Amino acid sequence: MVASPLRGTLVLSFLAGLLALSAIAQPPLPGDVEPGLQPRLWAPGLINTGLITRDVAMTPDQSEIYFCVATAGYAQSAICVVRWEDGAWTGPQIAPFSGDSRWMDLEPFISPDGRRFFFMSNRPAVGEETGDPDVWVMDRVPGGWSEPRNLGAPVNTPDPEYFPAVTREGHLYFCRSDASGVHRIFKAIWDGRAFLTPEPLPEAVNCGTNRFNATIDPEESRLIFTAAGVPGSPGIRYYQARRAADGTWTGPFDLGPAVNEGLGRGWSPYLSPDGKTFFFMSGRRIAGEDSWPLRWSVRQCEQHAAGTGNGNIWLVSAALLDDPGSGIVPADAPQAMPVPTVAFPRLEGPYLGQEQPGVEPRLFAPGVLSTGLNERDVLFAPDGRRLWYGLMDRGTVTVMTTHLTDSGWSEPVSAGFHPDPSFACFEPALSPDGTRMLFLSNQAAPGQTQGAGWANQNIFVSEGDGTGWSTPRALPAPVTTDAAEYFPSLARDGTLYFTREDSTGAGAVWAAEPDGEGYGQPRRLGEGVNCGTSAYNASVHPDERWLIVCIQGHRDNLGPADYWISFRNPQGDWDPVVNLGPTFNGPGRQAASASVSPDGRFLFFSRRSEVDVAVPLTWEGLQDLQTGRGGGGLDIWWVDAGILESLSPQR
Secondary structure, eight states: OOOOHHHHHHHHHHHHHHHHHHHSOOOOOTTOOOOOSSOEEOSBTTTBOSSEEEEEEEOTTSSEEEEEEEOGGGSSEEEEEEEEETTEEOOOEEOTTOOOTTSOEEEEEEOTTSSEEEEEEOOOOTTOSSOOSEEEEEEEETTEEOOOEEOOTTTOOSSOEEEEEEOTTOOEEEEEEOTTSOEEEEEEOBOSSSBOOOEEOOTTTSOSSEEEEEEEOTTSOEEEEEEEOOTTOOSEEEEEEEEOTTSOEEEEEEOOTTTOOSSOOOOOEEEOTTSOEEEEEEOOBTTSSOOSSOBHHHHHHHTTOTTBSSOEEEEEEGGGGGOGGGOOSSSSOOOOOOOOOOOOOOOOSGGGGOOOOOSSOEESSBTTTBSSSEEEEEEEOTTSSEEEEEEEETTEEEEEEEEEETTEEOOOEEOTTOOOTTSOEEEEEEOTTSOEEEEEEOSOOTTSOOOSTTSOOEEEEEEBOSSOBOOOEEOOTTTOOSSOEEEEEEOTTOOEEEEEEOTTSOEEEEEEOEETTEEOOOEEOOTTTSOSSEEEEEEEOTTSSEEEEEEESOTTOSSSEEEEEEEBOTTSOBOOOEEOOTTTOOTTOBOOOEEEOTTSOEEEEEEEOOOOOOSSOOHHHHHHHTTSTTSSOEEEEEEEGGGGGGGOTTO
């Protein structure tokens, strides 16, 4: 076959165009900000919005910038792009090769020569029906990028591979996790034709208990990554390691307080092609901690705002990497938080005036209590005039409360038994007489060492007198141990049901009867209830007629974790659990929380709302999903509790 001279001319012209493009004056960064030693939120309103925003990649001339956005729980994600055109940055758009709502696309990286585009996707490879997280690649072609193709072996395996980064010589750094959940950073050498078998990096990089998401500079002298469990360092933090000319690595070196603000909610580093700017994901707030007590209207208006606790992209001068101690803290000058613009609606009557459900579940209080955030754990006072519910969003874990007044239901605020927002408060349970509130906290109990994140999980109690709540305290032994205890649920006679984890993290349901001011020795429920690989978050009927349990790893599950029910038989024992079926469970649904109304008429439960998401995704559509159904957050549903009786073996 004779090569076409025209084809050769076109290739040469395209390469010449790439060289000419690189000679064009470098545009300013979006947001027109000059990076300094104080980290700044990057281009709020353009790059950063209320969505999770992370993962920067740029062409060598920095005129084409890619980044990733995702809704809650990464239910939807896409790679986005802005371009420098006619002296201005375009608005964000979903990149042409991304945006299929069926797949997760994240973690782009453009090779230093601008010719190859790598990213992570769980889309299926050619000839496969399903996919898993793999590294994909595209080539630069006139007008954009080629069709994505799976990088294949030896880089990709049945295990997840992700977060690619490439040196000037073409060597690939990436992450891989094994079946036990251990993540390591690997290097695959490029021999000019193919990648050789990847090898894990030494302990200077693969440090701590887990490490992941590493980016490399073009000259392969500096690797920036995140790691957890490094001795003396709490949570997930950014580190760097240095590579000498002989290929040896030294590290890890902590990037300091200006980058690692202590919350451990960032895990995506990137160095700009010109080497001047370091970008990193962080869940910090631009104005410090939440105002407290937290108001419903404030949190609602924050959903579309950047720098309000969701993961966003921040930038700082790369000079900080040579001297992490030079970083300026606090990470941003104090700024006013968004002014609440969402007014709580006027709601009257029982159950917030909502239309009551039948045998088909209904979304409870859409736009009010089910708003696209992670909302769950409904609890009504015995008279039905006060409601508590759990909120987990943007680094805040609290219990919100509203009560019925002469003018309707009040605007929800964080509950009085959660006075300190530096600790989590979740999963409330009220004693039958309404005077004691039990809940989960990550505060250490007496005798425990305070850890980071959820290292401590204890059941706390606060006493109420009708006007306020006492200072919370941990339940004493034998309920509280060094294991994780959570999700209290109280029967009418005061019996406490709760979850306790073993050393492997598997949950089991326990029960403890009242004993004076505390509880007697807890007993582990039988294998008819504690089945599967983990049984957790059990909710008991006030009269102990039934127990609803979340179960993971059961062979008859319809989803990753299902709602099951056990009925108490005439002998006082708990019957083997029965799956609640497709009304509650299914693919992608994760059982998390259930409760019954004080009168026993309605069952409340949490699940992610399924909707038909447009294919392909759009920038505007993703913004809408942030506050609507299908965005990935847990919503509150309710249904006539009578449907449970049809499952009883004593029926």
